[in-house]
Amino acid sequence: MKILVTNPEKCSGCRICEITCSYFHEQIFNPAKARIQIVSNKKEAIFYPLICEQCEKAPCSEVCPVKAISKNDETGAWVVDVKKCIGCKMCVQACPAGIMNFDSDAGVSMKCDLCSGDTQCVKYCPMGAIEYIDESKISLKRKSWVGKKILATVSESK
Numbered sequence: 577m578k579i580l581v582t583n584p585e586k587c588s589g590c591r592i593c594e595i596t597c598s599y600f601h602e603q604i605f606n607p608a609k610a611r612i613q614i615v616s617n618k619k620e621a622i623f624y625p626l627i628c629e630q631c632e633k634a635p636c637s638e639v640c641p642v643k644a645i646s647k648n649d650e651t652g653a654w655v656v657d658v659k660k661c662i663g664c665k666m667c668v669q670a671c672p673a674g675i676m677n678f679d680s681d682a683g684v685s686m687k688c689d690l691c692s693g694d695t696q697c698v699k700y701c702p703m704g705a706i707e708y709i710d711e712s713k714i715s716l717k718r719k720s721w722v723g724k725k726i727l728a729t730v731s732e733s734k
């Protein structure tokens with residue numbers, strides 16, 4: 577199974593991922609309708625792509641009173657069935673990552689569905705800040721990123 581992984585150190589804050597996501601899913605260029613969010617601290621020039629973790633036991637799905645969020649067994653993505661969604665926003669409140677979005681025009685929740693396996697944010701990010709890789713390679717990749725950060729911090733403080 578493949579999952580999304582972010583490399584915040586590469587993110588420039590251009591927000592092309594948000595625009596691409598909203599266009600792919602909603603056919604409009606509007607970051608408010610994206611399933612990925614760029615969190616930024618402009619003062620310190622820090623940008624962080626916030627993505628759905630596709631939790632193993634997803635709180636968004638567990639709290640939904642009408643069982644509108646179910647797992648796609650092929651991609652592993654939790655997917656909102658907009659025909660079932662009643663717009664109660666319980667999932668928005670339950671998401672520990674704060675990444676569940678809500679389409680107030682349509683009155684339904686929006687979340688990352690991994691673009692059915694053809695991840696658009698990964699495809700169009702000019703910095704390579706988001707990857708879609710096999711789950712088995714994750715811990716090694718994350719460890720290597722954390723290791724580089726620690727080394728950088730240590731050498732800066734010398």
Ligand code: SF4
Pocket residue numbers: 636639640641642643644645656660661662663664665666667668684685
């Ligand atoms: S907003 Fe929709 S998907 Fe979310 S909990 Fe309510 S009914 Fe379920």
Ligand code: SF4
Pocket residue numbers: 627628629630631634635636637654670671672673674675676687
């Ligand atoms: S929307 Fe939130 S709760 Fe649901 S799978 Fe993604 S990270 Fe987990």
